[in-house]
Amino acid sequence: MKRKIYEKLLDWKNNELKKPLMILGVRQSGKTYIINEFCKNEFEHYIYVNLFEQDNVIELYNSNLTSDEKFAQLKVLLNFDLEQKNSVIFIDEIQESEKLISELKYFCEKHRNVSIICAGSLLGVKLKRSKFSFPVGKVKMLNMYPMDFEEFLTAMNEELLISLIKDSFTNNKKISPAVHEKALKLYRTYLITGGMPESVQSMVDTKGDYIKYDKTLLTDIISSYYKDMDKYVTNEAEALKINRVYNSLPSQLANNSNKFQYSKVDKNARTREYETSLDWLEASNMVLKSVSVKKPSIPLAGFTNEEIFKLYLSDVGILNSILGISIQDILMDNISLYKGIIAENYVANELVCNGHNLYYWKNDNQAEIDFLLYTKDGIIPVEVKASDNTKSKCLDIYNKLYNPKYSIRISTKPFGYDPKKKIKSIPLYAVFCLINDFN
Numbered sequence: 050m051k052r053k054i055y056e057k058l059l060d061w062k063n064n065e066l067k068k069p070l071m072i073l074g075v076r077q078s079g080k081t082y083i084i085n086e087f088c089k090n091e092f093e094h095y096i097y098v099n100l101f102e103q104d105n106v107i108e109l110y111n112s113n114l115t116s117d118e119k120f121a122q123l124k125v126l127l128n129f130d131l132e133q134k135n136s137v138i139f140i141d142e143i144q145e146s147e148k149l150i151s152e153l154k155y156f157c158e159k160h161r162n163v164s165i166i167c168a169g170s171l172l173g174v175k176l177k178r179s180k181f182s183f184p185v186g187k188v189k190m191l192n193m194y195p196m197d198f199e200e201f202l203t204a205m206n207e208e209l210l211i212s213l214i215k216d217s218f219t220n221n222k223k224i225s226p227a228v229h230e231k232a233l234k235l236y237r238t239y240l241i242t243g244g245m246p247e248s249v250q251s252m253v254d255t256k257g258d259y260i261k262y263d264k265t266l267l268t269d270i271i272s273s274y275y276k277d278m279d280k281y282v283t284n285e286a287e288a289l290k291i292n293r294v295y296n297s298l299p300s301q302l303a304n305n306s307n308k309f310q311y312s313k314v315d316k317n318a319r320t321r322e323y324e325t326s327l328d329w330l331e332a333s334n335m336v337l338k339s340v341s342v343k344k345p346s347i348p349l350a351g352f353t354n355e356e357i358f359k360l361y362l363s364d365v366g367i368l369n370s371i372l373g374i375s376i377q378d379i380l381m382d383n384i385s386l387y388k389g390i391i392a393e394n395y396v397a398n399e400l401v402c403n404g405h406n407l408y409y410w411k412n413d414n415q416a417e418i419d420f421l422l423y424t425k426d427g428i429i430p431v432e433v434k435a436s437d438n439t440k441s442k443c444l445d446i447y448n449k450l451y452n453p454k455y456s457i458r459i460s461t462k463p464f465g466y467d468p469k470k471k472i473k474s475i476p477l478y479a480v481f482c483l484i485n486d487f488n
Contacts, residue, residue, distance in 0.1 A: 050246055051203050052079065053402075054193050058087045061189060066161060069153040071143075072168040074193035075334035075363045076277065077270045079246040080168045083193075084139055092164065094136035096129045100145040100169075110148040116155040137164040144175035154184030171281045173332040192334070195244030195364045197402035199481040202235065204253050210235075217464045218475065218482040229463050232478040240379050240391060243366015244398065245270060259376045267370035274335060282329070290326040298336065298360055299372055302390045307417055308341065308357050330360075337361040337397055339407035345421055345428045345451055349408045359409065361397040368394050384435075392435035393419055396459060396480050404485030416446040425486040426454045434460035435477075444472070457483075 054072075061070050072080050088095040100107055105126055109119055124131055131138055143150060156165055169175070176183055196204070202211050210232060217224050224232070241259060242248045248266045255261035275292065282288045297314045304310060311318040330336045341357035342349055362368040368391065369379060378384060384391060397407055400420060410418040410430065420431040430453055432444045439460050448456060448470070455471045465474040475482070 050079070050082075050196070050200070050250070052083045052193075052196070052200060054083060054191065055087060057191055058084070059091065061191075062091055062164065067164065068157045068161075068187060068189045069165045069167065070189045070191065071153075071172070072166065072191050072193050073173050073334065074168075075195065076170050076273060077245050077247065078193055078195045078334075080193050081141055082246065084141075084166055084168060088137050088139050088166070092135055092137040094129070094133055096127055096136075096138050098127065098138060098140045100140065100142040100149075106140075106149070107146045110146050110152060116152060116159070119152065120155070120160065131163045131165075132160065137166065139166045139168075141167075142169045143167040144169040144172045147175070147179050147181045150176070150179065151181040151184060154187040157184065157187035171277055171333050173334060174281055174329055177328065177332045194334075194402045195366075195398070196246060196249055197244060197399050197481050198236065198239050198478060201239045201242070201244065201249055204249050205235065205257065207235065214479050215482055218479050221464055221466050221473075224463050224476075226463075229476065232476065233461060234380075236478040237380050237382065240365055240369055240395065241376050243267065243364040243369070244402075245364060245366060248366055259380065262376070264370070264376065267366055271367060271370060277333070281333075287325065287329075290323055291329050294323060294326045294330060295335065298362055299368065299387075299390075301360060302368075302394065303386065307359070307411065309360050327360075335363050337363055337401055337407060339397060339409050339420070342408045342410050342421055345410050345430070345447075347423065347428065349406070349421060349423055349428065353408065357411070361394045361407075363398070365391060365395040365398055382436075388435040389433070392459075392477060393433045395477070396420065396431075396433050399480040400483060403481060403483060404488040405483070410447065412446070412450075414446075416443040418443060418447050422457075422483065423487075429453055429455065429457060431457045431459060431483075434458065437461045439474070 061067055072084060074080050085097065098106060109122060109126060156163055199211055213224065213228065214232065216222060238252065238257065242252045245267065251263045251266055278291045279288045282291065293314050301309055301313050304313065311320055311323055314323060331338055339359045339361065340353045340355060342352050343354050344352040346352055372387060374384060401407065405422055408421045410421055418430045419433045422429045422431055430444065430447050432441055437460055439458055439462060444456055455473055457473050457475055459475050459477055459480060461477060462474050463476055
């Protein structure tokens with residue numbers, strides 16, 4: 050499957066002063082597949098090392114040998130010359146060796162000619178809890194997310210639709226009602242599959258026939274997440290807390306307070322009791338955090354209220370699978386209360402995939418803006434609507450208070466622009482066009 054991160058991998062390869070590369074991302078998002086494809090396609094010599102299977106590499110780096118000795122013996126152990134021209138080594142499941150992670154500093158400082166890529170399950174969690182120092186500044190890090198809607202359309206062989214959507218977004222052109230409905234149908238299909246490659250592939254293989262689509266794929270992924278909660282923790286008590294927080298997320302998103310509440314996890318819960326659990330879920334990339342902003346000014350990170358935040362699931366297909374909503378109801382847009390919540394989670398996924406940090410605004414009078422984007426046009430408010438009912442007092446309040454250059458309203462309505470209110474209308478299927486200006 051074609052993935053956008055491939056271009057970033059090429060940029061890394063073509064950098065003469067490239068550092069060791071580390072790919073972070075939620076389990077099952079396709080890290081191993083795309084890195085393997087990249088290495089096979091772009092290098093003449095390639096070796097794959099999986100630390101789950103090759104304990105001898107772990108043993109080597111646990112030894113008391115010097116870094117030079119370890120490097121020399123690694124080449125012998127693998128029977129692979131890491132320094133030969135146009136070669137690459139991909140170390141998968143690198144979280145199994147904290148000492149090898151620390152040794153990436155040595156690769157950066159002494160062997161810049163060596164192309165090395167690392168990835169692993171829950172690598173983010175391991176890095177946060179490592180007993181060894183992480184080689185800060187010596188490793189290039191990239192985040193990989195589940196497939197966004199554009200990547201889904203590519204997999205579904207809808208490149209012409211992608212081109213039309215991008216052209217309409219850039220030039221504010223009209224799209225015919227028939228094409229608009231086709232795009233909305235594909236959007237709702239994406240709500241079923243989400244962006245997990247295996248799930249998307251099932252829909253591709255069935256040529257969009259949702260009856261033949263294997264919906265157990267997502268339930269299996271969710272089961273693997275719960276197994277991770279038991280495996281990559283310090284004790285059973287921590288695993289239980291992480292489990293409780295994750296289980297609470299669908300109801301948290303439906304919370305009228307529009308923020309994460311510890312009382313939804315446990316009525317007697319205290320912040321300090323669950324902070325570590327939240328950190329674990331964030332580090333695992335299983336959740337996305339959106340922080341409340343007190344004043345929408347540059348830089349947004351300087352005006353946040355860290356105690357007020359929302360948590361989204363990392364993939365909208367995972368959310369719908371957890372909710373147990375039937376495929377038929379999703380396709381028929383019969384989702385009731387959760388319709389808006391699902392759309393908001395989808396938009397959060399799309400924004401993060403395209404380089405944005407997540408922020409939202411809320412004032413004392415309960416007016417709220419779903420997302421704030423830091424762009425070359427300043428801070429732009431984004432409101433999400435799950436249908437074509439686009440009336441909103443909150444956006445009017447925000448615009449009167451802060452007078453942004455323009456606002457964005459995402460809904461099932463087609464492209465449009467209201468010059469009087471300075472509101473740009475973007476269909477739900479076009480959110481992938483909102484690329485971070487500064488990437």
